Amino acid sequence: MQSRLVYMDHGATTPVRKEVVDSMLPFFHDQYGNPSSLHAPGRKVRQALDEARETTARALGADPEEIYFTSGGTESNNIALRGAAKKQKGGGHIITSSIEHHAVLDVCRDLENEGFKVTYLPVDHYGCIEPEMVKEAINKDTFIISIMAANNEIGTLQPISEIALLAREHGILFHTDAVQVVGQLPVDLHSSNIDFLSLSAHKFNGPKGIGALFMRKGVEINSLYRGGSQERKLRPGTENVPGIIGLGRALELAVSDIPHKKKRLESLRDSLIAGLLQIDDVVLNGHPRQRLPGNINVSFKYIEGESVLLGLDMEGIAASSGSACSSGSLEPSHVLSATGLDHSIAHGSVRFSLGWGNCKEDVDFVLQKAPLIVERLRNISPTYHSR
Amino acid sequence: MYNEKVIDHFNHPRNVGELSDADGIGETGSFKCGDTMKLYIKVKDDRIEDVSFQTYGCGAAIASSSMLTEMVKGKKLDEAMQITNQDVADQLGGLPPLKLHCSNLAADALHNAIEDYRRKHDQV
Numbered sequence: 001m002q003s004r005l006v007y008m009d010h011g012a013t014t015p016v017r018k019e020v021v022d023s024m025l026p027f028f029h030d031q032y033g034n035p036s037s038l039h040a041p042g043r044k045v046r047q048a049l050d051e052a053r054e055t056t057a058r059a060l061g062a063d064p065e066e067i068y069f070t071s072g073g074t075e076s077n078n079i080a081l082r083g084a085a086k087k088q089k090g091g092g093h094i095i096t097s098s099i100e101h102h103a104v105l106d107v108c109r110d111l112e113n114e115g116f117k118v119t120y121l122p123v124d125h126y127g128c129i130e131p132e133m134v135k136e137a138i139n140k141d142t143f144i145i146s147i148m149a150a151n152n153e154i155g156t157l158q159p160i161s162e163i164a165l166l167a168r169e170h171g172i173l174f175h176t177d178a179v180q181v182v183g184q185l186p187v188d189l190h191s192s193n194i195d196f197l198s199l200s201a202h203k204f205n206g207p208k209g210i211g212a213l214f215m216r217k218g219v220e221i222n223s224l225y226r227g228g229s230q231e232r233k234l235r236p237g238t239e240n241v242p243g244i245i246g247l248g249r250a251l252e253l254a255v256s257d258i259p260h261k262k263k264r265l266e267s268l269r270d271s272l273i274a275g276l277l278q279i280d281d282v283v284l285n286g287h288p289r290q291r292l293p294g295n296i297n298v299s300f301k302y303i304e305g306e307s308v309l310l311g312l313d314m315e316g317i318a319a320s321s322g323s324a325c326s327s328g329s330l331e332p333s334h335v336l337s338a339t340g341l342d343h344s345i346a347h348g349s350v351r352f353s354l355g356w357g358n359c360k361e362d363v364d365f366v367l368q369k370a371p372l373i374v375e376r377l378r379n380i381s382p383t384y385h386s387r
Numbered sequence: 388m389y390n391e392k393v394i395d396h397f398n399h400p401r402n403v404g405e406l407s408d409a410d411g412i413g414e415t416g417s418f419k420c421g422d423t424m425k426l427y428i429k430v431k432d433d434r435i436e437d438v439s440f441q442t443y444g445c446g447a448a449i450a451s452s453s454m455l456t457e458m459v460k461g462k463k464l465d466e467a468m469q470i471t472n473q474d475v476a477d478q479l480g481g482l483p484p485l486k487l488h489c490s491n492l493a494a495d496a497l498h499n500a501i502e503d504y505r506r507k508h509d510q511v
């Protein structure tokens with residue numbers, strides 16, 4: 001029936017580029033040595049690993065010794081936050097935001113149960129964090145601030161440089177979950193005051209299950225794991241060699257593509273937003289300009305997001321939603337709730353996230369189908385008829 | 388995630404809309420996920436002669452409302468009162484476990500509509 005697939009869920013994950021797969025393949029069958037081994041096959045893989053670390057560091061404006069490979073964004077966040085907390089001994093205060101990904105939020109909740117104090121900063125209705133509020137939240141026990149670089153649901157970009165500077169001035173560590181930003185927007189760690197940054201390869205056309213943590217030289221945390229001495233003991237265990245090679249290659253390609261990809265996605269994003277807002281009773285979630293190049297998040301009033309996704313899926317369009325019925329947890333998105341959006345409107349939220357491969361025809365196709373789906377569902381909806 | 392029957396009811400929902408001359412109207416909502424359902428019935432000789440629905444909700448909620456309307460048309464009120472939410476989910480060939488609570492609105496809306504009819508017609 002349906003012939004084309006319009007994939008607009010790059011915020012969830014992305015396809016792996018051909019060049020990336022090609023770079024990984026030799027490390028499954030040819031170069032299978034353990035990089036910790038002294039023999040020639042091992043040494044050869046060690047060298048490839050070192051090169052991938054250098055490539056990764058260069059793409060981020062960091063030094064190779066500051067890059068620690070992990071299994072992804074979730075693990076990077078856990079190593080940084082729990083590792084910093086573990087070094088504290090005897091509690092302390094953490095500042096984060098109320099719109100973090102669960103891989104930060106739930107770690108903080110856990111740390112609260114372990115005796116740490118946590119401040120979850122509110123956001124304005126665009127989902128922005130006010131640096132002044134960070135400043136006010138700082139107290140003598142604050143040892144780390146963790147604020148995401150961009151939100152995964154609504155795409156809002158945060159004033160990371162300002163907040164990192166604040167942290168530095170107060171002698172507090174600063175961590176940012178940049179999983180949605182790396183490969184989409186330029187990152188230069190050495191000119192920043194960021195102490196930790198988490199990234200994940202599958203968000204920039206790399207493989208799944210591999211990521212990295214940047215930890216600034218001189219910063220010390222306690223390792224969560226015991227094992228070998230890989231990744232300077234922060235992440236012991238035999239390295240995911242093909243994954244690391246793929247991450248390096250994907251990041252190198254993504255970063256070199258940023259200048260033109262960013263412009264292209266922003267223009268597609270803005271035409272999709274403009275087109276969707278042409279439909280009656282649609283609101284844009286997030287900030288109109290200060291947002292990820294590929295992120296579109298709208299709420300269709302009077303209908304529920306999961307049903308819109310299903311309707312889109314029938315047409316071959318892949319998107320996502322923050323509605324309760326699509327979340328698995330049956331809670332509406334904590335991000336949309338934090339922006340003060342009414343629950344009934346949050347239920348109607350749909351995220352389209354663009355990436356490499358999306359084109360103007362895709363946007364046109366969505367704009368052709370979406371109004372019909374919305375109309376059909378509104379026709380069924382009692383709240384629409386009694387509005 | 389959903390089986391073919393669920394998808395069919397979602398794509399082509401039966402008996403959608405408002406019955407202007409309804410004899411009974413039942414409404415239910417899930418406090419948890421926000422899904423709401425409104426059911427209209429027309430009764431003749433103690434039987435459900437006509438039925439229609441309006442639903443705000445996910446695919447499971449829409450499909451189970453549609454399924455329910457097919458199940459009750461022509462049924463005696465007492466029989467219709469026996470229909471459970473589980474019956475609706477079973478008729479649909481099953482729903483994902485997390486979605487069961489979304490379908491739990493359909494039978495409740497029906498029972499409310501029948502009670503509404505009986506109240507109006509002094510049959511309580």
Ligand SMILES: Cc1ncc(COP(=O)(O)O)c(C=O)c1O
Pocket residue numbers: 011012071072073074075101103148150151152177179180199200201209211
């Ligand atoms: C902001 C953010 N942080 C963390 C993660 C988790 O990353 P991973 O899937 O690599 O563990 C994601 C991905 O969903 C994300 O969007």
Ligand SMILES: [Zn+2]
Pocket residue numbers: 325420422444445446447448489
């Ligand atoms: Zn539901």
